[in-house]
Amino acid sequence: MSKIRHALNTRRADDFAQWYQEVISAADMAEESGVRGCMVIKPWGYGVWERVQRLLDARIKATGHDNCYFPIFIPLSNFEREASHVEGFAKEMAVVTHHRLIADGEGGLVPDPEAKLEEPLVVRPTSETIIGDAMARWVQSWRDLPLKLNQWANVVRWEMRTRMFLRTSEFLWQEGHTAHQNAEEAKEHTLRMLEVYRACAEEDIAMPVIAGEKPEHERFPGAVETWSIEAMMQDGKALQAGTSHYLGTNFAEAAGIRYQDREGGQQLCHTTSWGVSTRLVGGMIMVHGDDDGLRVPPKLAPWQVVILPLLRDDERDAALLEYCEGLRAALAGASAFGEPVRVLLDDKPGKAAAKRWDWVRKGAPVIVEVGGRDMEDGVVSLLRRDRLWGENAKPAFETPTRDDAAQGIPTLLEEIQQALFAEARDRREANITRGIESMDALKDFFASNGRYPGWVEVQWAKPTGAALEKVVEDLKALKLTVRNVPIGSAPADGACLFTGEPAVERILVGRAY
Amino acid sequence: MSKIRHALNTRRADDFAQWYQEVISAADMAEESGVRGCMVIKPWGYGVWERVQRLLDARIKATGHDNCYFPIFIPLSNFEREASHVEGFAKEMAVVTHHRLIADGEGGLVPDPEAKLEEPLVVRPTSETIIGDAMARWVQSWRDLPLKLNQWANVVRWEMRTRMFLRTSEFLWQEGHTAHQNAEEAKEHTLRMLEVYRACAEEDIAMPVIAGEKPEHERFPGAVETWSIEAMMQDGKALQAGTSHYLGTNFAEAAGIRYQDREGGQQLCHTTSWGVSTRLVGGMIMVHGDDDGLRVPPKLAPWQVVILPLLRDDERDAALLEYCEGLRAALAGASAFGEPVRVLLDDKPGKAAAKRWDWVRKGAPVIVEVGGRDMEDGVVSLLRRDRLWGENAKPAFETPTRDDAAQGIPTLLEEIQQALFAEARDRREANITRGIESMDALKDFFASNGRYPGWVEVQWAKPTGAALEKVVEDLKALKLTVRNVPIGSAPADGACLFTGEPAVERILVGRAY
Numbered sequence A, B: 001m002s003k004i005r006h007a008l009n010t011r012r013a014d015d016f017a018q019w020y021q022e023v024i025s026a027a028d029m030a031e032e033s034g035v036r037g038c039m040v041i042k043p044w045g046y047g048v049w050e051r052v053q054r055l056l057d058a059r060i061k062a063t064g065h066d067n068c069y070f071p072i073f074i075p076l077s078n079f080e081r082e083a084s085h086v087e088g089f090a091k092e093m094a095v096v097t098h099h100r101l102i103a104d105g106e107g108g109l110v111p112d113p114e115a116k117l118e119e120p121l122v123v124r125p126t127s128e129t130i131i132g133d134a135m136a137r138w139v140q141s142w143r144d145l146p147l148k149l150n151q152w153a154n155v156v157r158w159e160m161r162t163r164m165f166l167r168t169s170e171f172l173w174q175e176g177h178t179a180h181q182n183a184e185e186a187k188e189h190t191l192r193m194l195e196v197y198r199a200c201a202e203e204d205i206a207m208p209v210i211a212g213e214k215p216e217h218e219r220f221p222g223a224v225e226t227w228s229i230e231a232m233m234q235d236g237k238a239l240q241a242g243t244s245h246y247l248g249t250n251f252a253e254a255a256g257i258r259y260q261d262r263e264g265g266q267q268l269c270h271t272t273s274w275g276v277s278t279r280l281v282g283g284m285i286m287v288h289g290d291d292d293g294l295r296v297p298p299k300l301a302p303w304q305v306v307i308l309p310l311l312r313d314d315e316r317d318a319a320l321l322e323y324c325e326g327l328r329a330a331l332a333g334a335s336a337f338g339e340p341v342r343v344l345l346d347d348k349p350g351k352a353a354a355k356r357w358d359w360v361r362k363g364a365p366v367i368v369e370v371g372g373r374d375m376e377d378g379v380v381s382l383l384r385r386d387r388l389w390g391e392n393a394k395p396a397f398e399t400p401t402r403d404d405a406a407q408g409i410p411t412l413l414e415e416i417q418q419a420l421f422a423e424a425r426d427r428r429e430a431n432i433t434r435g436i437e438s439m440d441a442l443k444d445f446f447a448s449n450g451r452y453p454g455w456v457e458v459q460w461a462k463p464t465g466a467a468l469e470k471v472v473e474d475l476k477a478l479k480l481t482v483r484n485v486p487i488g489s490a491p492a493d494g495a496c497l498f499t500g501e502p503a504v505e506r507i508l509v510g511r512a513y
């Protein structure tokens, strides 16, 4: 395979971080904005996010949630109410202190000292407190429960070190917030939404994830339980791709979310919150990208099929375009995954080869080239982006008839979606190591398994307090973290890796974004 | 009609402003958030906005625009570049000055003085300057043009006097930004997007609008031409429902958006921008609402049909629910306006009459009640929200068979959409007065035509400079403004109302939101 001339300059195996930057740029996903910590999401990147939104929104609505919208500004005093919540966030928020600019007399502008806010406003880092205020107004009796809300919004958490899609000061997300009558129902809902995230990650993004509970030191500020889905990137690192929190009555108490129960008594609600963000796009890139650029799963691709006529700038072009348009129209009238196929006939000016490699780098799932000879033979030249290279280090074109292509591509898109998922799942399974039973073995493992060692599943006694802190520090020295306690993993049957006590559960440990 | 017991306390005829507040609250559209100038958009209100988004987004994509996302924060220096743009906005922006909070030692939080930003950031009031920066990076040659971008986002313009949906400090909108090779193409595009707005307003929102050019003193800061669509509310006031701007090379010059033309020369781009916002929801309320609440046009209704079984809390309920579910399933499988019918079977606990009136106030286009006797007779009781009252001051129920209802409702929805539009258009036409030819006549007209006098179409000489300022002030004394110069209006054939000179065009004058 060494003769292959890949479309990117950086190999994943050589420098994964640089590869990530290169693929984002080569696939035209996003770029630095010039504003500290904020990115510009370019059309192809935003198109993928729109698809994630569309598919996840349907799942969120199907589970009975209503979308709504709450203010971006949160009064400082809201953060002062819930002590553990403040602690978690207080260090990194954008604070609005003035509501007017005036000329500084030298051609510039400054905040108008006359327009200083009495109470500063925080640009929301998350909306628990302000949605809690609304819930306190909206919930009166048990009949109003459960109250199930969702919001698509931008949020800001000031970040010193940023990485596109994975950690930016401003990001786009969805935050769900629900209120329930009791702990049981709220906990059940927390897990239900975790399952919605798992389904979206695996079935829409083709990104296998492991769902489980976070250990106590990794809980969301103010939460009683935090659950996550964790995906393995191609460098073996973990990406926390979504979280779902059972908040107990902590936020209900701070905001006064109370209801009258059937017996007429006043009760505090039990609340949940859960969110996923544009980080999912980063996950998609790092799970599916290869040395030729991005590979977008068909369910997320803004264009699932790109048809490239090999135009010659002469009188034969009209017939060729007509031939291509026949395929385009047939596909646009067909469906894949229950939606019309998204197909582009790209007849922009430009060299055919350059255009092909642009679409390879962008990761359009199916690229169809059509030249004069193809047309004469009644065929097209079809390239599956997920299986780009054939023998002799050449792109693996197939040449079905145009009619067969029109008929077969919808099914092919579904096959590609499955193939990307299977490839990622197999890779992840091959990179989870079990049976490590001591800190020394753990140290050895991560020292001797190359740059991308993956995760280990170990057993522990679920330490708390100081014992947990020590575990966290020991792991930190190896740049490791506990990812989660996977749902449905085998019962513990050995000793705690950290303390030697009898273990109570299995945990995943790895490096993480 | 005096015996009708309307579902709202306030009549439109008595106090339109109070009616507006009441309908928003009674229809559960939005509420004050407790954060200055910001509202909470509740599920029914947000559901309407989501529909506007969905329909308008399809129109924007169909005209070749790509969605993308730019940072919410704009460096102060961006605003200093384009002088006339600053002037227009400088007075009302939210300014971020710190990126961290710290404990004040008394249980509270304060902006951390150590975390003061070197350059304050402005929360975007609009994104011309930051998108201009990106365009300058993305445009190299004529081949990159036209560049057609769109963004759905929240924006903030600090407002002292706010009114829900119409003027709030934070609002949701769409802002389109394009760059072109020359003035002709950019001007053409400005009008093309104005036409997209007209089509959305009239065909989706059923809100008739008049498209035209704004006079020079009403231009967007930095624009060469500003065009608007103007809708007449039921109190005869104008709502500027959308604007489209030709920006000349002003923003291109400030941001350095240049391209190499076919001859190799460097040229400045000509840019456009255009936007509509959640204000459209306010327009929908004031155009279609009546004394019983909201009337949502079927294309925008989150639920187009609501089925209300008259449950009795006994063993007969199961059969009744099954009967209703038959209708629900049939409708959900049918389509109206090319989409599946959105139908809700509302089986929540609650008294049947209270639930009916809740849906009347929310303005669901078709309400279907089903009682035990209806079921025995094989019929349903169907209420058209746009024609609520029959003879004897009673709700005008019809009783088609269940099968006829299932078959007929999709067409009925399309009829209701048309009927709402026709009603609004007829009312607007009845409330535009022509033939007023002097300031005195204008004064008399607005003094003697009651509380809701509507608009007048007059002729003027298109004054500029000081002459225009005088006109603006004279009109202001009557609380009037020039709305726009309607596209396609008859040529001028008389004297300027303001100066007596020969008129050059016709303008619409009225009170406005």
Ligand SMILES: [Zn+2]
Pocket: A001, A004, A006, A291
């Ligand atoms: Zn290779």
Ligand SMILES: [Zn+2]
Pocket: B001, B004, B006, B291
């Ligand atoms: Zn009446």
